[in-house]
Amino acid sequence: MENNQIILTLDKMQQLARYEITFTDILGSEDFTGQVICPEVYKFTVDDLYQALKNLKAKDPDIDDFGEHWLYPINQMGEYFGFKQDEEEIPEEYQGYPGLRLTDEEYFDSIWWDLEDAWEYADDGGRISEILDLDMFISELGTYLAERGKPVEERTFSEDEKKDFIRHFNNDEFVNAAGEKQLALGRKFIDELCEKDSGLALYTKGYACYGGNRLYPCDWNTSRDCMLRLYEKKDDPQYANTLGYIYYYGRCNDGVPEYDKAFYYFGIAAANGLYEGMYKLADMFRHGYGCKQSLRTARNLYGMVYEDSIKHFLKGEHASFADAALRMGNVFAKGINEEVDMIEAYCYYLQADYAAKLRAAESDFFGNTTVVINIQKALDEIKAKLPEGFFQKYIEYATPNLFADLADNNNRCELTIDVDSEGRRVMTARRLPTQSLPDYEDILITIPELSFCARTDRASYVIDDSAIVWLAVDDTAVTFDYCRWNHFEGRYDFYFNDGLVAWCKSENYRFYGLPEEAPNGPEYRIVSVRFEASGRTYDYICDFEDVEIGDTVIVEGYSGETEVTVTGVATKRESELGLPIERYKKILRKA
Secondary structure, eight states: OTTOEEEOOHHHHHHHHTTSSOHHHHHSSTTOOSEEEOSSOOOOOHHHHHHHHHHHHHHOOBHHHHIIIIIHHHHHTGGGGTTTSOOOOOOGGGTTOTTOOOSHHHHHHHHHHHHHHHHHHOTTOOBGGGTSOHHHHHHHHHHHHHHTTSOGGGSOOOHHHHHHHHGGGGSHHHHHHOOHHHHHHHHHHHHHHHHTTOHHHHHHHHHHHTTOOSSSOOOHHHHHHHHHHHHHHHOOHHHHHHHHHHHHTTTTTTTOOOHHHHHHHHHHHHHTTOHHHHHHHHHHHHHTSSSOOOHHHHHHHHHHHHHHHHHHHTTTOOTTHHHHHHHHHHHHHHTSSSOOOHHHHHHHHHHHHHHHHHHHHHOOOTTHHHHHHHHHHHHHHHHTTSOTTOOOSEEEESSOHHHHHHHTTTOEEEEEEEEOTTSOEEEEEEEEOOSSOSSOOOEEEEEGGGTEEEEESEEEEEEOTTOEEEESSOSSEEEESEEEEETTTTEEEEEETTEEEEEEEOSOEEEEOOOOOOOOSOEEEEEEEEOTTTOOEEEEEOOOTTOOTTOEEEEEETTEEEEEEEEEEEEEEGGGSSSOGGGOOBOOEEO
16 A cells, blocks of 8 residues: 555544544554645544544543554644644633633643543553543533533532642632632632542631631631541641640630640640640640640750751741740740850840741741740840840951851851951851752851841951951962861961861951841831730730720730730831731720
């Protein structure tokens, strides 16, 4: 049959598209070496695919025959079957529904991909009915064709499609950008799937109700019930940890803590290494909530969380470091199995404040508001207890020890000598990426006398005008991987590959903090209120000038409008607030 030409008419191409015939029927032989010509393009439609699925079910071909004599040649001639045309633009009314198949093109592509996968991964051959659930495909596509053109909310979707859609509601950006129709459909699917005990649906609804968002309002009882079902299904300590918080703060008990339940679930979370569970369990041991008081146990748990979480913080992961540093500050401020040390406490509070603000700037982490407010109060209290003259403009050191910290753990650094805007000579060291350490970590510099805390890859010192500096390479920069104080020469030496590359002899090395900025931005009246049931205090914005300490006011609490007592009133500029202004709730009215 050499040099034959076979012309595929539109009728023949439709028969092929519908699996009424295969290419073997047209070519007459698997050894055909002629030319197949398609004078016109035939648009392979989703309706054709529906008929093809029915015929595949009826004929139930061998998977290899199906692939080699139908699927593969159609793919090879895809441009003649309309496969390589420009993608159709999704109509506006169908946009914003990821995971749902709403157009012919989306439905066709999803099924065609499944057919391709079936042929590609069917290693052992077999009939197509043994590999694909054709009845499901036919049923779902038949439903789509019958409902095509209806509004999205009136259509029928498979369980997999519903799951693909609702998983997007675990993304805050998607929830905040979603329209009311998307939100309503998301709730409908989530509620339906919760009835079927879907882990994804329970997770989505449980965490949406934990504090509330645009998808669901705050509903602690629903959140608790979802977490209990999730923990029963998956034995995941994260759900136990969430339950611990719900019970610890009495979310489902009018603000009255349920410490016995909280201790049980935080214990599970702590045993599995979750930081939140560990430091909350430590809080309970510290106060004797739901357990025998043990300050030693609390101190040890606080230390364990701090030492481990700072490693992640230095890698750029914010996680729980702010909470851990706050508790270490409390250890030394309140003497939790340690001697009271206000300077040490202030050092940890600075770290907590710095880490909490970084976290607040990058996420809407629920609970961060309370943490930042607690840190601010701790800082204000501890400052009043520090020695007179404690705070300074700069600190003088005999050696630039931060340079050694930067070079520690096999890090390579660059040392530069420059003159700053005030005409002072400045030595700066910064970490450099290397082949062995391409993603180097930062160090955390905390200097309480300067109220300075920063996670950074560099440090700078001002040196004396009379200081003598020698650089082996040029007058401005060298690379070093080790540095130390040279007692014999009275200088600080820098080495690279064991060779001396620089040294500096200076009377002192001055480290300056950040320039102090005057408070700026609009003024806000910040009112601290105490919830009687739990005894806890929170900050709100108050637009009423006549609200004073001792007044009772109405706020939006976790269980709706709640009457609370004013315990503090202050006026602050926006730059002095611990959180972005939009994170603060407002006093609704006087009681």
